[in-house]
Amino acid sequence: MNPTSFLTRAIGGLCGAxxxxxxTGAFAATELTVYTAIEADxxxxxxxxxxxxxxxxxxxxxxxxxxxxxxxxxxxxENPQADIVWGLAATSLMLxxxxxxxxxxxxxxxxxxxxxxxxxxxxxxxxxxxxxxAAICVNTIxxxxxxxxxxxxxxxxxxxxxxxxxxxxxxxxxxxxxxxxSSWLQLYGEEGGxxxxxxxxxxxxxxxHSGSKPCRQAGAGExxxxxxxxxxxxxxxxxxxxxxxxxxxxxxxxxxxxxxIIKGTDNLDAAKKLADFSxxxxxxxxxxTVYAVVAYPGVAQPVEHYPxxxxxxxxxxxxxxxxxxRERILKEWQSRYDSKSEPQG
Amino acid sequence: MAANAQSLSEAIVKPRLSRDDWIMRASMIVIGxxxxxxxxxxxxxxxxKSMENKDGAFIGLANFYEYFSTPSLFLSGVxxxxxxxxxxxxxxxxxxxxxxxxxxxxxxxxxFFRLVAVIPLLAPSLLSGISLxxxxxxxGVAKELLMGESxxxxxxIVIGSAYWVFPHALMIVITALSITDARLYEAAAALRTxxxxxFFTVTLPGCKYGLISAGFVxxxxxxxxxxxxxxxxxxxxxxxxxxxxxxxxxQNFQMGAVVSVVLLVPAVIAFGVDRLVQKKQxxxxxxxxxxxxxxPNRRVDMLMLAFCSxxxxxxxxxxxxxxxxxxxxxxxxxxxxxxxxYNFDLxxxxxxDAYFNSVKMATYxxxxxxxxxxxxxxxxxxxxxxxxxxxxxxxxxxxxxAVPGMVLGLSYIFFFNNPSNPFNFIYGTMIILVVSTVAHFxxxxxxxxxxxxxxxxxxxxxxxASLKTPxxxxxxxxxxxxxxxxxxxxxxxxFLNAMTTVSAVVFIxxxxxxxxxxxxLNMDDQGELSFAAAMAxxxxxxxxxxxxxxxxxxxxxxxxxxxxxxx
Numbered sequence: 001m002n003p004t005s006f007l008t009r010a011i012g013g014l015c016g017a018x019x020x021x022x023x024t025g026a027f028a029a030t031e032l033t034v035y036t037a038i039e040a041d042x043x044x045x046x047x048x049x050x051x052x053x054x055x056x057x058x059x060x061x062x063x064x065x066x067x068x069x070x071x072x073x074x075x076x077x078e079n080p081q082a083d084i085v086w087g088l089a090a091t092s093l094m095l096x097x098x099x100x101x102x103x104x105x106x107x108x109x110x111x112x113x114x115x116x117x118x119x120x121x122x123x124x125x126x127x128x129x130x131x132x133x134a135a136i137c138v139n140t141i142x143x144x145x146x147x148x149x150x151x152x153x154x155x156x157x158x159x160x161x162x163x164x165x166x167x168x169x170x171x172x173x174x175x176x177x178x179x180x181x182s183s184w185l186q187l188y189g190e191e192g193g194x195x196x197x198x199x200x201x202x203x204x205x206x207x208x209h210s211g212s213k214p215c216r217q218a219g220a221g222e223x224x225x226x227x228x229x230x231x232x233x234x235x236x237x238x239x240x241x242x243x244x245x246x247x248x249x250x251x252x253x254x255x256x257x258x259x260x261i262i263k264g265t266d267n268l269d270a271a272k273k274l275a276d277f278s279x280x281x282x283x284x285x286x287x288x289t290v291y292a293v294v295a296y297p298g299v300a301q302p303v304e305h306y307p308x309x310x311x312x313x314x315x316x317x318x319x320x321x322x323x324x325x326r327e328r329i330l331k332e333w334q335s336r337y338d339s340k341s342e343p344q345g
Numbered sequence: 346m347a348a349n350a351q352s353l354s355e356a357i358v359k360p361r362l363s364r365d366d367w368i369m370r371a372s373m374i375v376i377g378x379x380x381x382x383x384x385x386x387x388x389x390x391x392x393x394k395s396m397e398n399k400d401g402a403f404i405g406l407a408n409f410y411e412y413f414s415t416p417s418l419f420l421s422g423v424x425x426x427x428x429x430x431x432x433x434x435x436x437x438x439x440x441x442x443x444x445x446x447x448x449x450x451x452x453x454x455x456x457f458f459r460l461v462a463v464i465p466l467l468a469p470s471l472l473s474g475i476s477l478x479x480x481x482x483x484x485g486v487a488k489e490l491l492m493g494e495s496x497x498x499x500x501x502i503v504i505g506s507a508y509w510v511f512p513h514a515l516m517i518v519i520t521a522l523s524i525t526d527a528r529l530y531e532a533a534a535a536l537r538t539x540x541x542x543x544f545f546t547v548t549l550p551g552c553k554y555g556l557i558s559a560g561f562v563x564x565x566x567x568x569x570x571x572x573x574x575x576x577x578x579x580x581x582x583x584x585x586x587x588x589x590x591x592x593x594x595x596q597n598f599q600m601g602a603v604v605s606v607v608l609l610v611p612a613v614i615a616f617g618v619d620r621l622v623q624k625k626q627x628x629x630x631x632x633x634x635x636x637x638x639x640x641p642n643r644r645v646d647m648l649m650l651a652f653c654s655x656x657x658x659x660x661x662x663x664x665x666x667x668x669x670x671x672x673x674x675x676x677x678x679x680x681x682x683x684x685x686x687y688n689f690d691l692x693x694x695x696x697x698d699a700y701f702n703s704v705k706m707a708t709y710x711x712x713x714x715x716x717x718x719x720x721x722x723x724x725x726x727x728x729x730x731x732x733x734x735x736x737x738x739x740x741x742x743x744x745x746x747a748v749p750g751m752v753l754g755l756s757y758i759f760f761f762n763n764p765s766n767p768f769n770f771i772y773g774t775m776i777i778l779v780v781s782t783v784a785h786f787x788x789x790x791x792x793x794x795x796x797x798x799x800x801x802x803x804x805x806x807x808x809x810a811s812l813k814t815p816x817x818x819x820x821x822x823x824x825x826x827x828x829x830x831x832x833x834x835x836x837x838x839x840f841l842n843a844m845t846t847v848s849a850v851v852f853i854x855x856x857x858x859x860x861x862x863x864x865x866l867n868m869d870d871q872g873e874l875s876f877a878a879a880m881a882x883x884x885x886x887x888x889x890x891x892x893x894x895x896x897x898x899x900x901x902x903x904x905x906x907x908x909x910x911x912x
Contacts, residue, residue, distance in 0.1 A: 039693060040690075040691075040692065040693045040694075040696070041691055041693075061856060062855065062856040063693075063856060064856070064867075065693075065867070065870065065871070067593050067594050067596075068593050070596055071592060071593050071596045074596045074598075075596075075598065075758050075762060076762060078762070078763065078764055079762060079763075079764040079769070081773060095596075141678070170590070170594070172590055172594045172595055173590050173593065173594025173595070174594070205495075205497075205579075206497050206579040206580045207580055208872075209575075209590070209594070209870055210870045210871055210872065212871045212872050213870065213871060213872035214872075215872070216871065216872025216873065216874075217872055220484060220675075220676055220677065220872075220874070221483065221484045221677055221678070222478070222482055222483050222484055223483065239675065240675055240678075240679065241675070241678070242678060330595065334415075334417055335415070335416070335417065338417040338582065
């Protein structure tokens, strides 16, 4: 047998095998690589719901924390591996949009979503799913031990009584940390915001890398008070931690989980189907099982352990401000608070 | 070209290069090319990245200027330096006394202390950080011992780092103390030299190079580790955590590359100085040397027993707490025991898949790594001619020791995720993890192999050559069996390190190739400390099992194929 004929036969054989594989898994025709930061325990449920509508598309999840997924997407810019992003911070997707990495597309039914949950461009580069809202987790047992009053506002937290008892995420590594900082700057203005953070810094025990950790640490009593987000608070409370979830009455910063198709995907049709699904009513009902605020109006039912007033307390978030000033804000934050690295007892 | 000139001049001496020579040269070039792709080129692409702006244009040293003018980043460098220096002093002193007790006294239970001392090698460095949180954190059981100081910060980093680097230092110091000539002590005794004077004039000078070596190893390990500061560092910034924050938190790859280069500098200097110092080492062990047999001395032996017991107790308390944390339901409010924390699929950061991936990755690394390293060392040590090639190869093989894992990992993103790179296809697969891990731990494996090969008389090769036996036959039938214990050591070294490494793989794993050690990191990041402890313990059980298997196999091999070593 000469080499060329061997090669053609081998290729033919491989194609045949691939075809046979495709035929046996009758439905799993398209494999879609989906990048996400959705919590691990929700992934399976989301894929199952999607497959009820589109059994012919198989989701291959690539899951990591918000920061890592964003870094990965940017690192792979020249050679994107993802077909679509489903469940990543909208501010991260705005960053990708600015880098020209997102495919504009109006998902069918996106016009029904709450306007503050969708991209203002048309066609849209991203569409929102649900909101994740800043919250304060307070460990009631430790608070009592240390004689700490229950905080109800952000400004309460700068009271010297809380010195060394508050933990918050470092905005340089955590999306939650950044939404806190950007919300304070929007609430109190540029000057007032930094003044507030200067005072808050005096009370901070340490800054964490992730947005979940402060609430988990509050839950475990490692720190009495953790600045985190409501979703995490509800989960930690459901685990049996002695915590109270407070949404500060001045209003809370928030970001949303959102969907965007990655430009240059080989599976554009399948990606569009997933984008369509992600804005549908069924999908929003599904998000609502763990998130109290979702993009589809009228869907949201109260979720256990969530504060009931969460919807009203979400600030009128200016995402444009947050995205365009991100680098400047982070630099300023770093020079003010990151260089004082001595831990405070 | 020098290589050509070399082969030409050889061609004059030898009528022609034999087939053997060609095969050897070709193999060396293949393995050399592996190191070129796995170490040298990625590092080059990282260096060039550190001189680019976000759009990829060359901007010279502007990034470095920005780095050094940012006070918080500069401070991290200072912090890294003094913490690493402090840990080095603590660990050197402890390791020296411990090793002295093991090698130079008649302290009882030596086998036990040897066993306990390797425990820190079995788990990622993160484990000590996790354990410290449970001991001294705000809900820690022994919090009062710190007298109001916080464990989150330099105190925690120093304790945690000292724990995990201890066995690394100990092994080197033990080796240094084992090589000595009893006649020196006999002479000292004959001259009625006091014990203290003997210690300072005979013992210390005898092992000074070992101590220096151990010092550099500890310094580099602590300076470049990010597991411990990540978990227990609080607001205390260090260079290694800065890279992570720059890249993962801010997606600032250029600044990450700059910090990497800064991180590389002291490591390279320390490495270079160590090489220079080692060259001055003269053989203590001449053919006429008499091995030193320690004599019982009740007072010293008991003192040493107390000291070693104390150190061993600290090690056991550290790993013991991690195990306890792994089976507690909800610290500190519900202390019932549970296996719930081993249900990794419920935690963010990687489920059981991650664990099995790690075992797979460690196995591949050990198998392929041992093959490549041993054959490469053989070519360097036993090859004939082609000196330029052999020296270049040896240089490549020494380089990874000076490259911190994080730096290597980051450079892999830059190098392998470039679509124009022909090796781009390995990005995001198991292959890239294996390649990076083999590269990361190449040097020590290489040196182990070289040492074993040096012990073999060159006559074997000469005789084989004169009998016209092809070199690969000699290699397979003589060299490999003789060096079997050393290859097994390399195998286990690569396996343990692949199981526990975080720094090199944290930037290049993908979802299909999640690893247990990275899962520990991610779980801690999310605040799921009990899951993190459980996963770290899974790694520890696996490594302990592998180690035990290695011990049994080595004994078997020693009995069956190494009988010739006995007189």
